[in-house]
Amino acid sequence: MFRLTSRTASVRASAMRVQPRHVHIQFAPTGQPWRRHPSSDPETPTVFTFYEKDTSTWQYIVVDPRTSEAVIIDPVLDYDPASGVLSTATADGLVSFVEHNGLKVIRILETHAHADHLTAAQYLKQELNGDVPVCIGQRIKQVQETFAPIYGLELSSLENAFDVYLGDNEEFKLGSLSCHVLHLPGHTPDHVGFVIGKAVFAGDSIFNPDVGSARADFPGGNVETLYASMQRLLSLPGDYRLYVGHDYPQNRDQTCFSTVAEQRAKNRHVKEGTDATTFIQWRKDRDAVLGAPRLLHPSLQVNIRAGRLPPPDEHGRVFLRTPVKLDVKLE
C-alpha cells in the first residue's frame, strides 16, 4: 500500500486524545473551521461540517453522541493539477478532529464517484488504522465499467476496490442510530444518499435552494432520473435537513443544509409548482453549455479506485492520465 504524505509527529502529538465516552464530545480546534449541528431528536446524529473551499465541497463527520461512533462522508484529498502535488491538509484536519474527540469511525461513506474532487477515503482508512470500510453504492460498478477503458484500466483491477457496496434501502447502524441508504441516481448512476434520523446526506442530488440542482450530463447521468431523485428527497418530512455535497453561494456564506420544507418552497429548479418538463428542458440546456470540471480526469481515476493512486512505474513514479481528443491530424 502506498502512503501519500504523512502528517507530522507534532500534529499527532498536539492532539490531546480523549477516550471515547458517552454523551459528551470534547471539541478542539483543527486546522480548518468546522461547525457543529446538534439535534434534539434522539434518533438524529450530531453533524460536524467541514467546508473544502478549493472544490466547494462539504465534508461531514456524523456522530452518534451516545456512543461516539462516527462516519465520515465525502472526504477530500487535496490536489493541485498544475504542479501535480497531492496533499492531505484537508484530510488531516478530519483525522485530527476524530482523534481530539475520541471518535470511533466505523465507516467512510461516498455518496458517489465524484468528478470534481479526489476522495481521501483511502488515506483516511490508512490513518485510521486501516480497518475502516470504505463504502459506496453498488452501481459504482457501472461507473467503473464506463471509465476503466477511458483511462486504460483493466476492469478486473477495480474488483473489490471498495470494501462495501451498498444496496438500495440497505440499513446499517451508526452506534445506536440507524442509517438508511437511498439510491438517488441522475447526477451519476451510482449516487446514494444516507438518511440518519432527520439528517439526510444528499450529496449532489440536490443543492441549496438558490443553487438548485447538479448537472446530469456525465456518462450514466440522466436528467429525468435526477428529477425523480429530487422528488424523492422533497417527499421526505418537511423538517428533515438535506445536507448537500457542495455549495456555490453568490451573495451569502456557505451553507451545508436546507430543510425539505425550505427546498419545496424555494428551490430555484424544482420548487413546488415546477413541472418535470420545465426542469428537464432547463437542465439539459444548461448542461449543454457547461465545461468539464477542472479535476475531472484526476478525480475519476482515483475515485473509481476508492481513493487509490495508479500503481507506480518501475522508477516509483505515479502518473495520472488525461485522454486527448484530437480534432487535428498530428504525426
Ligand SMILES: [Fe+2]
Ligand atoms: Fe458530483
